[in-house]
Amino acid sequence: MWGLKLFNTNSSVTEVAPRLAEAEADVQDLVEGHMQTMLGVRFLASEYSTGPAHGGRIDSLGIDENGAPVIVEYKRGTDAGVINQGLFYMAWLLDHRDTFRHLVRDQLGVHAAAQVLWSAPRLICVAGDFTRYDIHAVREHRHAIDLVRYRYFGSEHVGLETVVSFPGRAAGLKAGSRSRGTAKAQRTVTAAGAMTELAAAVDEALLGLGEDLTKVSNQTYTAYRRMQNYACLVPPKKAKLLVYLKADPATVDLVPGFARDVTGLGHHGTGDLELTLQSERDLERAAGYFRQSYALA
Template sequence: MSGLKLFRTDTTNSGMTEVMPRLAEVEADVQGLVETHMETLLGVRFLASEYSTGPVLGGRIDSLGLDENGSPVIVEYKRGTDAGVINQGLFYLSWLMDHRREFEHLVRDRLGAAAAGQVVWSAPRVICVAGDFTRYDVHAVREHRRSIDLVRYRLFGRDLFGLDPVASVRGRQSQDKPLRPGRTAPHAATGGDRTAALDELADAVDEVLRGLGDDVNRVQRKQYRAYQRLQNLACVCPPQKTKLLVYLKAAPTTVDLVPGFTRDVTGLGHHGTGDLEVQLRTERDLERAQALFRASYAAA
């Protein structure tokens, strides 16, 4: 996986033994692993396996799901390298866009009416999980107008499963620069210097989060702005009167919480995803938060 080498320590003789990577015996083994743990691995709630597209097309979508931001997700799997996996996923995506009501009924049956009512159709996704991809595959996804993730997998030993995001491209609609968080009209001077300062801070947060890597994509939602790798790494809410709230994927248990700056919100309701809340009031707070941003990037 991109030259990654994995070693197991040997406490008996203080040595190291390399754990050799391998592909699955059959494609179904990869599909079974991902579907069983889809939310942990991809940040996607599992809906259905081998979903039929009907007698006319005669096809079956490997997996259907719903991501953290309410976007429909198609997951297609290949044991090794297969040039057809991207086109196959896009073919099924076109079918899905023509059968929105059917998908929403599926969401209602699996996840409930509330989830079905919040499905967002502006940026449906295709995730391709395969043994490898060619440079032509990576180029192809960057030429499309759809949201596509290429993810390379490897098995290590008997109980280790690795995922390596190779390329991640978001559809043009979600990439357009939105209004500042919470704005529904052009900025007006209605909050004085403090409002302007928080708007500038929000812009600075946007720059820092998108600068973490070329694979960070911004997804605008009504109540928050998500920064997504394979999963959400951060969600930024519209500025409040005195602060900007950012929710991160980094685990609160790995952080020394500071009252007034960081807070564990596990199990508490809030917009977006992430159990670590960061409260930003000044540029100095943003500087303090950058290590947390990087930890969330690594976790996503």
């Protein structure tokens, strides 16, 4: 059930009743046309055929901000088969990696095709609603699965709500599941040890913002994600940590040496706001920036 209530306050307060789409294709067309904005995923293909032997069509194929392959399946209302259908296509995808790489190369170029992150493929199910059995099933699978509920509000607004986001058995840890002892064991009196300790504290702060968070690591950064990345932590270099956030640099205080607008500048990870952290005090200053970025994702 959709829990958010939306009200129009133009002249008097009136509730805008939520509704389902007239047809499943309406949801698919909307998301595919704006997939990067709505899901943080670059669109690759629609109704992608898995061939005569497999006999299926993937609703949408994409690749997320971190280079992970993404399958998106849609249902107008509640459908108990949406997860199993998506996992059926996930098995095909993992058996046809070269086919997917060629698709990425054709759509996004050779560099993007070489950066595909096969350790964290994702299934996103967008539907009118999900049952408690769906939510339980997601947590039993080894793949990363997001259940996303949609609603239309009037003729001009649509809402997306993440019901559950499971990172997969091989992906990063969810909030509350990491070991504090590991972070303590890494602490040393050296400068490198201090940065390791600070990185562990940043990790804890970013994962502590909510229960709907996952993290995914690649060779150059660790991404912290709700529906989309809200933060990317670059491994420590020398005596500083770099964190890139989804927050709009135009809406925050840009402090020289601490917060910088990197819009249009090349860097590892995603986000246009760069924070430079060198101490626990910097981490305390960063808390508000973290929360703002989390809210936008």
